[in-house]
Amino acid sequence: MSFEKPFAPAEFQRRIKEVKSRMERAGLDLLICQDPANMGWLTGFDGWSFYTPQALLVHLDQEQPIWFGRAQDAKSAAITTDLTPDNIISFSERLVHQPEDHPFDELCDLIKARGWEGARIGVELDALYYTARAHRHIVHGLPSAQIVDSRELVNWARLVKSEAELVYMREAGRLITKVMNEAIEMTKSGVPENEIIAEVYRSQIRGIEGKHGDYSSACPLIQVGEGTSTPHLTWTSTPLPDNGLVVMELAGVRRHYHAPLSRTISIGTPSNAAKKLADAIIEGGDAALAAAKSGVITEEVEAVWQNVLRKHGYRKESRVGYSIGLNYPPDWGEKTVSLRKGEKTVLQHGMCFHFQSGVWLEDFGIAISESFVVTDKGGERLADVDRRLFTVR
Numbered sequence: 001m002s003f004e005k006p007f008a009p010a011e012f013q014r015r016i017k018e019v020k021s022r023m024e025r026a027g028l029d030l031l032i033c034q035d036p037a038n039m040g041w042l043t044g045f046d047g048w049s050f051y052t053p054q055a056l057l058v059h060l061d062q063e064q065p066i067w068f069g070r071a072q073d074a075k076s077a078a079i080t081t082d083l084t085p086d087n088i089i090s091f092s093e094r095l096v097h098q099p100e101d102h103p104f105d106e107l108c109d110l111i112k113a114r115g116w117e118g119a120r121i122g123v124e125l126d127a128l129y130y131t132a133r134a135h136r137h138i139v140h141g142l143p144s145a146q147i148v149d150s151r152e153l154v155n156w157a158r159l160v161k162s163e164a165e166l167v168y169m170r171e172a173g174r175l176i177t178k179v180m181n182e183a184i185e186m187t188k189s190g191v192p193e194n195e196i197i198a199e200v201y202r203s204q205i206r207g208i209e210g211k212h213g214d215y216s217s218a219c220p221l222i223q224v225g226e227g228t229s230t231p232h233l234t235w236t237s238t239p240l241p242d243n244g245l246v247v248m249e250l251a252g253v254r255r256h257y258h259a260p261l262s263r264t265i266s267i268g269t270p271s272n273a274a275k276k277l278a279d280a281i282i283e284g285g286d287a288a289l290a291a292a293k294s295g296v297i298t299e300e301v302e303a304v305w306q307n308v309l310r311k312h313g314y315r316k317e318s319r320v321g322y323s324i325g326l327n328y329p330p331d332w333g334e335k336t337v338s339l340r341k342g343e344k345t346v347l348q349h350g351m352c353f354h355f356q357s358g359v360w361l362e363d364f365g366i367a368i369s370e371s372f373v374v375t376d377k378g379g380e381r382l383a384d385v386d387r388r389l390f391t392v393r
Contacts, residue, residue, distance in 0.1 A: 001257070002110070003079045003080060004045060005044055005081075005082075005165055005229045006168070007044065007102075009082050011162065011164050012042065012043060012044060012082065014042060014162075015077075015133045015157065015266050016042060016064075016065065017038045018060065018099060019031070019042065019058055019153065019157050019158050020058065020060055020260035021057070022153050022156070022157055023060060023122070023153065025118055025196050026150070026151075026153060027203065028120055028121070028122040028148075028150065028153075028360075029059065029060055029116065029119035029120050029121065029238065030045065030057060030058070030060075030111070030116055030119045030121045030122070031057070031058040031059075031121070031122045031135065031150055031153065031154070032055050032056075032057055032061045032107075032118070032121060032122065032123050032124070032126075032129050033055060033056040033124060033154055034053075034054065034055050034056075034123075034124055034129050034130040034134070034290060035057065035124055035127040035128070035129065035154070035155070036050040036129065036169045036186055037155075037158075037256070037326050037328050037334075037360065038056070038127075038154040038155065038329070039055075039056040039067075039234055040055070040122070040256060040326060040368060041154065041157075041158050041326050042056060042065055042076075042154065043056065043065055043067065043080075043081040043082075043083060044061045044080050044082070045076070045077055045080050045081050045110075046076070046080045046098065046256070047073055047076035047077075047080065049069060049070060049073040049076065049220075050129050050328060051070075051106060051129075052067035052073075052096060052103070053069075053070075053072050053091075053102070053131075053134055053309045054067075054068060054070065054073070054251045055067075055068045055069070055104075055107060056068070057110075057111075057315045058326040059114075059116065059119075059311055060162060062386060064083055065083070065087065066087045066088075066089060067081065067083055067087060067089065068082075068089050068090045068091065068107055068110065069090065069092075070090065070091065070096065071089070071090035071091070071092075071093055071095070071101075072093075074088050074089075074090045075088075087098065089110060090134070091103040091106040091107070091383075092106060095264055097148070101135060102134065103136040104134050104137040104138050104141065105137055105141055107141075108137070108138060108142050108244055109136070109141075109161045109217075110139025112142070117142055117145060118144045118145060119145055120145070120148065121136065121138075121142070121145050121146065121147050121148070122148055122149070122150030122153060123138065123147055123148070123149065123150060124148075124149075124154075125149040125150075125303075126152065126335065127363040128330065128331070131232075131234075132340055137242060140219065140245075141366060144360040152335055152336060154255075155334050155335050155337050158326065158334060158336075159323055159334065159336050159337065159348075159351055160297075160348050160349075160350045160351055161200035161325060161350045161351070161352055162350070163350075163371075165326070165350075166350065166352075166373060167259065168254040168255050169254075169257050169259060169325070169352055169371075169373065169382060170373075171208070171211060171252075171254040171257075172251070172253055172254045172257050172258060172259035172369060172371075172382065172385075173253070173259040173381070173382025173383045174191075174208055174209075174254070174383075174384075175185060175204070175207060175208045175213050175252030175254060175259070176250060176251060176252030176259045176260070176261045176382070176383050177252070177383045177384045178208055178252075178372070178387075179204055179250055179252055179259050180202045180248070180250055180345075180383070180385045181198060181385060182197055182199065182203050183199065183200050183203075183250065183353055184199075184221075184248075184263060184265055184385075184390055184392075185249055186199055187240065187246055187248075187265045187267070187390075187392055188240065188267070188318065188392055188393065189190075189239075189240055189241065189242045189243075189267050189393065190239045190240060191239060191240050192237050192238065192239050192240075193222055193224065193235040193236050193238055193239075193240065194235045194236065194237050196222065196235070196248075197220050197222060197235045200220045200248075200250055201220070202248075204216065204220075204251075204252065204253065206282065207254075207302070208349060210391055211219040211254065213252060213253055213254065214253040214254065214255065214256050215253065215259065215329075216249070216250075216251040216253050216258065216332065217251075217256075217258060217327045217328055217329045217330060217331055217332040218249075218260075218329070218331060218332055219234060219254075220234075220235070220248065220249070220250050221234060221247075221248065221249040221250070222234065222235050222247070222248050223246070223365070224238070224240060224241070224244060224245070224246050224361060225241060225244040225245065225364075226361070226364065227248045228245045228246070228264070228364050228365040228366070229360050229361060229362060229363055229364055230360060230365070231247075231358055231360060231361070231365070231367065233248070240267060241267060241270075242268060243267055244266075244267055244268070245253075245264060245265070245266055245267075245270070245274060245364055245365075245366070246264070246265045246266075246267065247262065247265075247358070247365065247366065248262065248263060248264040248265075248369050249261070249266045249369070250262075250319040251332060252274065252383075253254070255326075256275060256326050256327060257326050257330065258323055258324050258325070258326075258327055258332040258371075259324075259371040259382040259383060260324065260332055260354045260356075260369065260371055261369060261370065261371060261383050261385060262288060262356065262357075262358060262367035262368060262369035263367070263368060263379040263385060263390065263391055264278065264366045264367055264368060264390070265391070265392055266389055266390065266392070267392055267393070268288055268391075268393065269391065270389055270391060272390055273364075274389065275389060276312065277359060277361070277366050278312065278314075278366050278388070278389035279312070279360075280308060280311075280314055281357050281358075281359060281366055281367075281368050282387050282388065283305075283308050283314040284304075284309055285305070285307035285355060285357045285369075285370060285387070286303045286387070287304050287305065287308055288301050288302070288304045288305040288308075288320070288339075288355060288357075288379075289305045289355065289370060289379035289380070289381065290378045291378065292347060292353070292355075292372065292374055292378055292379035293347065293374070293376060293377065293378050294347055294348055294349045294373070294374060294375065294376045295346060295347065296337050296346070296347045296368035297343075297344055297345070297346055297347070298337055298338070298340075298345045298346075298347060299320075299339075299340065299341050299342060299343045299344065300320075301320075301339050301344070301347070302320050302321075302339045302340050302341055303341070305320050305357065306341075307337075310358070312352065313375055316357075316358075316359050319339060319340035319356075320339045320340065320355060320356060320357060320358055321338065321339030321353045321354055321355040322334070322337065322338045322339065322353065322354060322356070323336050323338075323351060323352065323353055324352050324353060324371060325338045325352055333354070337351070339353060339355065348374060348375055349376060350373065351374040351376055352371065352372070352373050352382075353370070353371070353372055353374070353375070353379070354369060354370075354371050355369055355370045355372060355379070356369045357369050357370075366389065368387055368388075368389070370382075370383065370387075
């Protein structure tokens with residue numbers, strides 16, 4: 001089978017070296033990664049196997065990580081990574097969905113066989129696929145180890161994108177430009193919501209420039225009418241009304257690198273209240289992206305946005321943005337930096353964010369968001385979709 005790996009081996013070697021350096025500073029001997037994005041970022045591993053226990057082991061003294069997972073997924077590791085066969089290890093099939101035994105019992109056996117049972121081990125306590133039961137089996141199976149929270153160590157290593165990663169981020173931006181413009185073109189009175197989303201999926205996967213698109217970590221989101229006052233509703237088969245607002249939050253995805261985008265469409269003439277809010281969101285977003293330069297503290301970007309909102313009589317309580325990049329379901333955020341008050345991270349060239357400038361009022365909401373790359377001149381928009389409240393009939 002011919003599989004086009006997303007990066008050259010040197011890119012993964014650089015990443016592993018960076019993670020080991022962070023492990024040393026954190027006093028860790030061994031890191032157990034279960035976040036599929038972290039597993040993929042460190043090795044290129046790709047497969048829909050994260051619904052069952054799997055892990056990547058990074059030890060300071062080992063040149064390569066060890067992939068550990070279900071036997072039928074081991075071939076995926078062989079195909080998608082440069083790991084040697086000795087570093088691809090499967091657990092017994094009988095352990096799948098067992099009420100008492102667990103695949104991580106054999107992971108503990110592997111760690112003990114390598115002589116690492118007394119190590120200081122970092123685990124991803126907040127990773128969505130690292131279950132309470134998995135943690136219990138590791139703690140029980142390695143009583144001599146010191147097991148601590150790695151506190152998103154690999155996630156933070158992913159924060160500044162390499163030039164090779166930015167290629168995919170920009171491709172994802174061009175893809176969401178196509179996807180969103182096509183979705184807006186379909187948004188008309190009488191068109192069922194699910195028909196629009198069906199075309200979104202088709203457009204996402206068809207890709208651009210002969211390059212396929214991947215599935216997005218969050219499904220396409222669409223809200224209509226009063227539903228626009230909350231951000232995370234999905235589609236129904238209801239035809240779009242003769243008048244009202246429609247908000248869509250979609251993403252373009254290349255090799256699992258995400259560029260999300262939100263736009264709002266008014267079917268019929270928008271109300272003065274909707275136009276006023278949209279104008280404030282656009283002005284605030286433009287000012288914030290201009291401020292998002294290398295060396296700026298993240299809360300300063302949020303403050304620029306809030307100042308514009310306050311000038312127009314609005315305020316957004318939730319964060320206005322978060323870091324993005326490589327990810328798997330159910331979330332395209334990296335769980336590291338947020339654009340919000342009190343966040344002191346210094347922006348660096350190559351960080352990527354979704355500036356989610358949605359404002360949700362009691363009876364309606366508007367979102368006109370942007371994904372961007374931090375540069376020395378400000379936030380570079382990844383997409384090229386008009387920043388306006390669209391009006392259709």
